[in-house]
Structures are given as C-alpha cells and as structure tokens.
Amino acid sequence: MTLFLGYLVVGLVTGCVYALIASGLVVTYTTTGIFNFAHGAIAMASAYVFWQLWQGWHIPTIISVLLVLLIFAPLFGLIVERVLMRPLDGKPVDVPIVVTLGLLLLLVGLINLIFDQTKGRHLPQFFNGAGFTVAGLLVTYEQLIAALSIVVVAIALRILFRQTRIGIALRAVVDNSDLLAMAGGRPVRVKQLAWAMSCSLAAFAGILLAGINALNTINLTLLVVDGYAAAIIGRLRNLPTAIGGALAIAIGQELLFDYLPQWGFLTRIQGQIPILVLFLVLIILPQDRLRTASFTGAVPPRVASLRSSVAVGAALIAACAIVAPFLSDGNLRNSSKGFAIAIIVLSLILLTGYGGMASLCQMTFAGLGAFAMGHVASGASWLGVLAAIGLAGAVGALVALPTLRLRGLYLALATFAFAAFMDAAFFGESLGTGGSLNIGRVKIPGIPTTSDQAFFIVTCVAFVLCSIGVLALRRGPFGRKLVAANDSPAACATLGVSVNSTKLIAFTIAAALAGLGGALYGGSPGQVDANDFPYLFSLTILLLARVGGVNTATGAFLGAASLTLFTIFVAPHNPTVFGHVLRLAQLQYVLTGLAAISVGRDPNGIAGRFTDVIERVRSAGRPQPQFMTAAGSPAAVFMSEEGEGLVSTAQ
Amino acid sequence: MTSHAIELIDVRAGYGRIEVLHGVNLAVPSGTVYALLGPNGGGKSTTLQVISGAIRPTSGCVHVAGAHVNGASPDGLVRAGLSRIPEGRGIFPNLTVDDNLRMWTYAAGMPFRQVRDVAFARFPRLAERRNQRAGTMSGGEQQMLAMSRALVAEPAVLLLDEISMGLAPIIVSELYDLVRQLAEEGITILLVEQFATTALRVADFAAVMSQGRIVAVGEPQDIAEQVSEAYLGGAA
Numbered sequence: 021m022t023l024f025l026g027y028l029v030v031g032l033v034t035g036c037v038y039a040l041i042a043s044g045l046v047v048t049y050t051t052t053g054i055f056n057f058a059h060g061a062i063a064m065a066s067a068y069v070f071w072q073l074w075q076g077w078h079i080p081t082i083i084s085v086l087l088v089l090l091i092f093a094p095l096f097g098l099i100v101e102r103v104l105m106r107p108l109d110g111k112p113v114d115v116p117i118v119v120t121l122g123l124l125l126l127l128v129g130l131i132n133l134i135f136d137q138t139k140g141r142h143l144p145q146f147f148n149g150a151g152f153t154v155a156g157l158l159v160t161y162e163q164l165i166a167a168l169s170i171v172v173v174a175i176a177l178r179i180l181f182r183q184t185r186i187g188i189a190l191r192a193v194v195d196n197s198d199l200l201a202m203a204g205g206r207p208v209r210v211k212q213l214a215w216a217m218s219c220s221l222a223a224f225a226g227i228l229l230a231g232i233n234a235l236n237t238i239n240l241t242l243l244v245v246d247g248y249a250a251a252i253i254g255r256l257r258n259l260p261t262a263i264g265g266a267l268a269i270a271i272g273q274e275l276l277f278d279y280l281p282q283w284g285f286l287t288r289i290q291g292q293i294p295i296l297v298l299f300l301v302l303i304i305l306p307q308d309r310l311r312t313a314s315f316t317g318a319v320p321p322r323v324a325s326l327r328s329s330v331a332v333g334a335a336l337i338a339a340c341a342i343v344a345p346f347l348s349d350g351n352l353r354n355s356s357k358g359f360a361i362a363i364i365v366l367s368l369i370l371l372t373g374y375g376g377m378a379s380l381c382q383m384t385f386a387g388l389g390a391f392a393m394g395h396v397a398s399g400a401s402w403l404g405v406l407a408a409i410g411l412a413g414a415v416g417a418l419v420a421l422p423t424l425r426l427r428g429l430y431l432a433l434a435t436f437a438f439a440a441f442m443d444a445a446f447f448g449e450s451l452g453t454g455g456s457l458n459i460g461r462v463k464i465p466g467i468p469t470t471s472d473q474a475f476f477i478v479t480c481v482a483f484v485l486c487s488i489g490v491l492a493l494r495r496g497p498f499g500r501k502l503v504a505a506n507d508s509p510a511a512c513a514t515l516g517v518s519v520n521s522t523k524l525i526a527f528t529i530a531a532a533l534a535g536l537g538g539a540l541y542g543g544s545p546g547q548v549d550a551n552d553f554p555y556l557f558s559l560t561i562l563l564l565a566r567v568g569g570v571n572t573a574t575g576a577f578l579g580a581a582s583l584t585l586f587t588i589f590v591a592p593h594n595p596t597v598f599g600h601v602l603r604l605a606q607l608q609y610v611l612t613g614l615a616a617i618s619v620g621r622d623p624n625g626i627a628g629r630f631t632d633v634i635e636r637v638r639s640a641g642r643p644q645p646q647f648m649t650a651a652g653s654p655a656a657v658f659m660s661e662e663g664e665g666l667v668s669t670a671q
Numbered sequence: 672m673t674s675h676a677i678e679l680i681d682v683r684a685g686y687g688r689i690e691v692l693h694g695v696n697l698a699v700p701s702g703t704v705y706a707l708l709g710p711n712g713g714g715k716s717t718t719l720q721v722i723s724g725a726i727r728p729t730s731g732c733v734h735v736a737g738a739h740v741n742g743a744s745p746d747g748l749v750r751a752g753l754s755r756i757p758e759g760r761g762i763f764p765n766l767t768v769d770d771n772l773r774m775w776t777y778a779a780g781m782p783f784r785q786v787r788d789v790a791f792a793r794f795p796r797l798a799e800r801r802n803q804r805a806g807t808m809s810g811g812e813q814q815m816l817a818m819s820r821a822l823v824a825e826p827a828v829l830l831l832d833e834i835s836m837g838l839a840p841i842i843v844s845e846l847y848d849l850v851r852q853l854a855e856e857g858i859t860i861l862l863v864e865q866f867a868t869t870a871l872r873v874a875d876f877a878a879v880m881s882q883g884r885i886v887a888v889g890e891p892q893d894i895a896e897q898v899s900e901a902y903l904g905g906a907a
Contacts, residue, residue: 185773185774185776185777185783188766188770188773188774189774189777191763191765191766191770192763192766192770192774194765195763195764195765195766196762196763196764198725198745198757199757199761199762199763200763200774201744201745201746201749202723202745202746202749202754202755202757202761203749203774203775203777203778203820204746204749204750204777204778204824205746205774205777206746207746
C-alpha cells in the first residue's frame with residue numbers, strides 16, 4: 021500500500037508539472053492564437069539560467085527562483101512578443117509555427133553553446149530533500165510545493181480569466197484585436213502580459229522538471245513536450261480539462277511503469293506514454309474549433325519546365341564534377357551527405373510546398389531508410405535501396421492513414437509526436453545498443469562508388485533525378501490534384517477528386533523519398549548511430565526547406581547547401597573565448613533558428629527572392645500592367661467593359 | 672477652433688499602393704447626425720477608418736473635436752472621446768454578453784455594474800442572454816450589444832459603419848431610434864449607410880461619396896437627386 025501511495029505521489033507531482041506546462045500553452049493559445057512550439061525550450065533555458073544563478077553563482081535559493089520567475093522569464097516573454105510575435109500580426113497561421121520552431125532550435129543551440137553539454141549538471145533538491153511522513157510515506161517539501169503550485173496557478177488563472185477585466189481582455193484580444201482597440205483597450209499590452217505570464221509558467225515547470233531529472237537540453241525540451249498532450253486534451257482552451265488530463269497521463273504513466281511487466285518493447289514504450297497520448301488525442305479529438313492552416317501561402321513561383329529543370333540539373337552535375345577533384349575526402353563525404361539531406365528536404369517540397377502538409381518527422385523516415393539499407397543484403401546493394409524506399413514509404417503510409425484529416429498545426433504536432441516517439445523507442449534501441457550500423461554504398465557497374473569522389477557525383481545525380489521527378493509530378497495531373505486538395509478540399513470533393521487518397525499518396529511518396537535520402541545519408545560516412553536521426557533534426561529539415569524556399573527544388577538545394585557549407589567551414593572549429601570552449605557545431609541550431617525566424621515568414625524563401633529578381637530582369641523590357649486605383653467601384657467595372665480595363669496593358 | 676466635430680481636409684489614403692481616397696474634404700458640425708452615402712467601393716468605410724485611426728492617411732489633415740489626429744492610435748482616440756462601431760458585428764463572438772459589456776468599461780468611465788444596467792435598460796433582451804456566447808445570438812441582438820458600447824461610452828463623436836447590414840427592418844428602425852436619441856444627448860454622429868432612405872430619415876446632413884471623392888453635400892431633401900444618381904452609376 022505504501023509503495024502504491026509512493027508511486028501515486030510521484031505520478032501526482034509529475035502530473036502537476038505537466039499541468040503547469042499545459043496552462044502556459046493554454047495561456048498563449050487563448051490569448052494570441054499561437055501554439056508555442058518553443059514552450060519546452062523556454063522552460064529548459066529557464067532551468068539553465070536558474071542553475072547558473074543558484075549553483076553557478078551561489079545566489080540564495082529563493083532569490084534565484086524569484087529572479088527567474090519574476091524577472092528573467094517575463095522579460096524573455098516581452099522580448100519574444102516584441103521581436104518575434106508582433107510582426108506576425110496578419111500573417112498566415114502557419115508562419116507562427118515556423119517562427120516558434122525556429123525559436124526552439126535557437127534556444128537549444130544557444131544553451132548548448134553556453135553550457136558545455138559534456139559536463140553533467142543537476143539541481144539539488146530544495147530543502148535538501150527534507151519532508152514529512154504521511155502514512156509511513158516520505159513526502160518532500162519540494163513535491164508538496166509542486167502539487168500546491170498547480171492548485172494556486174489554476175485558481176489564479178481561473179479568477180483572472182473569468183473575473184477580472186484584464187483577464188477577459190486577454191480572451192477578447194484573440195477574438196478581435198482591432199475591436200479591443202476600438203473599445204479603448206490596449207491590445208499590445210494585453211499580448212505582452214500573455215507572453216510574460218506563459219514564459220513564467222514555462223520557467224516554473226522547467227525548474228521543477230530539472231529538479232526531478234538531470235539538466236540536459238534535449239531531454240528537458242522533450243520532457244516539456246510530454247505536457248503538450250495535456251494541453252491538447254484541453255483543446256488548448258479549456259484549463260480544467262487540460263489539468264485533469266495532465267494528472268491522468270502522469271499518474272497512469274507512473275503506475276504502468278511500476279506495475280507492467282518489464283518486457284523489452286514495453287519497457288521502451290513506457291517512457292513515451294505522454295507522447296503516445298498526444299498522438300492518439302490528436303487523431304481522436306475533433307479539431308473543428310482549432311484554427312488550422314495549410315502550410316504554404318503567398319504566391320508560389322512558376323514551376324520549372326522539364327527542359328529547364330534538366331538543364332539546371334545537368335549544370336549542377338557538371339559543376340560538381342569540376343569541383344570534386346579539389347575537395348578533400350572528408351569534405352566530399354560531407355558534400356554527398358549534403359545531397360542526401362537535399363533529397364530529404366526535397367520530400368518536404370512535395371509534401372509541404374505543394375501539398376500544404378507540414379511534417380516534422382522526415383528524419384525519422386530517413387532513419388528508417390538507413391536502417392533498411394543497412395540490414396538488407398549486407399548493406400550495399402540495390403535491394404537495400406529498394407528496401408529503404410519501401411520501408412520508409414510503408415511506414416509513411418501507416419502514419420498518414422490516421423493523420424490524413426489533420427491539417428496545419430495538428431498534423432505538425434502529430435508528426436512531431438511520432439518523431440519524438442521513434443527517437444526514443446526505436447532509434448535509441450535499434451541503432452544505439454550495437455553502437456552503430458554499417459551502411460554500404462550501392463554498387464553501380466562501371467562506377468567505383470567506394471571512392472568518395474564517385475559517390476559524391478552519384479548523390480548529386482540522385483538529387484537531380486529526384487528533383488526532376490518531383491517537378492514532373494507537380495506539372496502532371498497528380499500535382500494539380502495535390503495543389504487543388506490543399507487550396508480547397510471542398511471544391512475538390514465537388515469535382516470528384518479524392519482529397520484523402522491524394523494526400524495519402526503524397527505522404528507516402530515523400531516518406532519514400534526521405535527513405536532514399538536516408539540510405540544515401542548513411543552510405544556517405546559508411547555507418548550511422550542513434551544520434552544521426554534526432555527529432556530536432558527533423559525540425560531543422562522543415563526549417564531548411566522553409567528558409568531555402570518550400571515551393572521549389574532550388575529551395576531544397578539551397579537549404580541543404582547552406583547546412584553543408586556550415587558543416588564544412590564552421591562546425592569543425594572550437595575556439596576558446598574567455599577560457600570557454602565554444603563548440604561551433606552547435607551554431608547549426610542557432611543559425612537555422614535565426615534563419616527560420618527571419619526568412620521563414622516568406623514561404624518562397626531564398627529561392628523565391630532569386631526568382632523574383634530573375635522575373636524582374638526578364639520583364640524589364642515588357643509593358644507593365646496598369647491598375648485602376650478605385651478598386652471595384654461600379655464605374656471602374658463599367659470602364660473595363662469599354663476596353664480601358666482594370667488590368668489592361670497600356671502601349 | 673470651429674464648431675466642427677470632424678473635419679477632413681484633402682485627405683488621401685488607401686491600402687498599400689492602392690489609393691482609395693483621392694482628396695476627401697468633409698466637415699461634420701457638432702451635435703448633428705451626418706450620413707455618408709454612396710455606392711460600394713466609394714470609400715465610405717475607408718473614410719471612417721481614417722477618422723478612427725485604423726488607417727493612416729498618406730496626406731491631408733484629420734481633425735476630431737478640433738485636435739489634429741493624423742496617425743493617433745485607435746485606443747488613444749477612444750480615450751479622447753471617439754467611438755466607432757465597425758462594419759459587421761462589433762462584438763467579441765467568443766465572449767459572453769457579460770464579458771463583452773465588461774470590455775466596454777475601458778471607454779465607459781463607469782463601473783461594470785452601471786454599464787450593465789444602462790445596456791440592459793435600453794436593450795432588455797440582452798439581459799436574458801447575459802451568459803450566452805455573443806456569437807451565438809441573432810444578428811439583431813449582436814448589433815444591440817455592439818451599439819450598447821456607444822450608449823455607455825457617451826463619446827463626443829460616434830462613427831457608425833453600416834449598422835443596418837443584414838438586419839430585419841423592425842430592428843433597423845429600433846437601432847435608428849437609438850441613433851436619434853444619442854444625437855439628442857449631444858453626440859455627433861457620422862454614419863455610413865448603403866440604404867440611403869433609412870439614413871436620410873435620421874440625418875441632419877448628408878454627403879455622397881463616389882470613387883474616393885465627395886461628390887455632393889447638403890441637407891437630405893437637397894441632395895436626394897445626387898444620391899440616386901450616384902447609386903445608379905451616373906456619378907462617374
């Protein structure tokens with residue numbers, strides 16, 4: 021009995037932390053309509069700041085706590101609101117997803133850069149683990165505080181949102197920000213308050229979580245993701261349901277953990293229960309009330325013709341063949357890895373750019389591809405390549421089936437949950453325990469693919485062929501269906517086009533493409549291990565696609581190329597600054613995050629800016645269309661009928 | 672300086688690169704009901720948005736109650752005594768009626784209970800719906816809720832944008848009774864309306880807009896002809 025109570029208390033405390041996380045998410049969502057993917061990273065960063073204050077600079081406990089909760093976190097929230105969120109007003113709903121994902125990567129990268137992850141850090145228990153005994157069970161004061169805090173927070177938020185004017189304004193601002201201004205409220209102040217509050221809640225959760233677990237950027241960020249399930253149960257709006265869900269998940273997880281038999285697979289899954297719940301809840305709960313959005317927007321650039329895509333592809337291969345002899349073996353391997361990544365990013369051009377579906381698990385499919393390649397026919401045959409494509413495609417279809425009806429944010433979250441689950445439950449075990457998995461390079465008659473130079477050209481050719489294929493798909497009937505299904509599912513249905521099968525096929529092809537990329541990704545260094553396919557890398561892939569330009573194959577190349585150039589020129593260096601070793605490889609996350617925040621607002625990305633310039637140069641000599649100024653007045657329409665039309669081309 | 676509650680001098684404004692107002696001149700005398708009429712796309716709503724600070728004019732002057740207000744923030748203008756009931760329903764659809772009324776206290780300068788009493792006394796139907804989400808009420812009830820803001824804010828200047836849109840005639844006439852009543856309390860009212868006859872019945876003065884310009888100004892009976900001309904497209 022005491023044992024059971026003990027488990028219950030542990031579960032309850034974890035549940036309270038999940039509930040804190042969920043309340044923070046609910047606060048931002050109900051007040052700004054933004055689901056903050058970076059919530060976990062903010063919690064993690066706050067825990068590190070707390071560690072630095074308390075353990076690093078030996079500031080008294082209570083002062084450190086107050087400094088983090090009342091100064092650092094709210095200030096951070098204000099900065100986030102001012103710098104990142106305010107410019108998003110009036111942008112498509114998918115832009116905040118990109119920006120908050122960028123912030124997540126940025127924070128993880130920054131903390132990794134500042135706090136050397138090879139050194140272990142942990143927070144001692146508050147009150148030195150002291151507590152009191154109830155029914156023969158020791159309950160620490162820290163556990164008591166965690167449990168009480170959520171009660172206080174829940175009551176305070178309830179009163180705030182229901183009884184106070186500022187609280188109702190917090191809900192009003194998401195309903196109609198302009199009207200709030202017309203009624204005399206100050207929408208900006210209200211949003212600032214919301215961000216400050218949610219960051220404080222995140223920080224509180226982060227400090228409590230870091231007390232239970234060790235300080236680790238990736239794990240801590242992911243632990244917070246466990247709380248997302250609770251927020252989704254409350255449909256991101258309903259605080260009591262979210263808190264109830266949090267307690268149920270955590271207590272259920274703890275009891276399952278302690279009472280289920282310790283079989284291999286079950287043991288691995290147990291830690292992932294909240295993530296599984298997140299996935300299931302997303303699939304089961306109706307999503308009508310949530311704002312969802314497709315993942316494109318803006319005007320996509322012209323799709324390249326077959327002739328021009330072949331020409332550009334040939335030029336790229338020629339350029340690589342010219343450059344190859346001048347590259348060292350290491351750089352050749354990095355560059356062929358770059359082309360493999362470009363293929364994985366390309367899968368998102370099809371899925372996200374054309375189909376409007378955001379996937380945060382492309383690296384998982386790539387990992388499955390590498391896994392199949394390594395296991396079939398001793399890892400270096402065409403059978404392996406087929407297996408890579410087949411396994412990734414099949415799993416892709418399996419993931420797509422239940423998630424097809426999800427759009428925008430929901431689909432992003434579901435794929436995120438899948439990636440996090442696979443990260444811990446599959447790659448950690450299947451690739452991790454054996455150290456690494458050997459992956460060969462496919463044998464092509466007449467081409468010595470074992471030479472790094474030849475393999476570099478092979479990956480380049482593979483990327484070019486895949487790009488030509490994806491572009492051909494886009495120009496063909498399937499591409500039109502895919503774009504149409506994204507533009508207007510309702511209109512598609514009236515035309516007899518099946519939205520679901522179109523999306524299913526797109527998801528499967530994209531997964532298969534990522535699987536192929538994964539096989540080549542592994543073949544370049546010759547082996548992969550559990551750390552090659554982290555869920556964070558899937559976020560990087562999506563953001564790279566967005567930064568490069570999610571609508572064009574050129575965008576995939578640019579996104580991957582920037583990462584490769586970074587790997588070659590920046591990552592190997594570890595300069596010492598003020599006696600502190602800076603691991604520049606960590607800048608990968610920082611830079612991707614920053615790029616996503618700045619460029620990610622434009623779905624056409626860097627590639628789009630190039631094509632803009634090209635189009636401008638092309639059209640420089642042509643007559644420009646003239647626009648009438650008084651838009652839509654009857655007189656203007658009348659004039660258009662007389663030949664001086666709204667968009668007539670003046671001579 | 673003048674007895675004009677609102678004065679626009681050669682105002683140009685628009686959306687992005689598209690100019691909608693090509694030099695609008697308008698003077699609304701204090702304490703009058705002034706109707707701004709004209710066909711779709713004539714620039715009526717844009718004019719209201721410029722006056723209420725939602726759109727910044729590219730050139731020209733906007734005076735409200737004698738003060739130069741180009742580029743003032745919408746909430747700042749509200750505190751200076753200007754209210755606008757926007758086109759569509761000027762309410763928070765996901766909040767309850769009570770919560771909506773609580774938001775009106777920002778501009779009302781009276782406590783919530785008093786706001787509620789004033790609103791419910793004028794529109795008893797809202798009292799029955801106080802705990803209902805505002806977006807689930809009928810169009811007429813929603814407009815009553817929106818108009819109750821003008822009632823409690825007691826602004827110096829009230830801008831009304833198409834308050835009759837999509838409503839039954841009986842409710843429209845009830846709303847216009849309120850407009851008349853507010854005017855008698857000394858509030859200057861500038862209203863934009865597509866249904867000219869409805870508006871002209873309560874207005875002291877009217878102006879006709881077409882293609883981003885004021886094409887006629889006068890008392891209702893004097894400009895009836897220009898009004899019909901504008902609506903039939905002859906004004907171009």
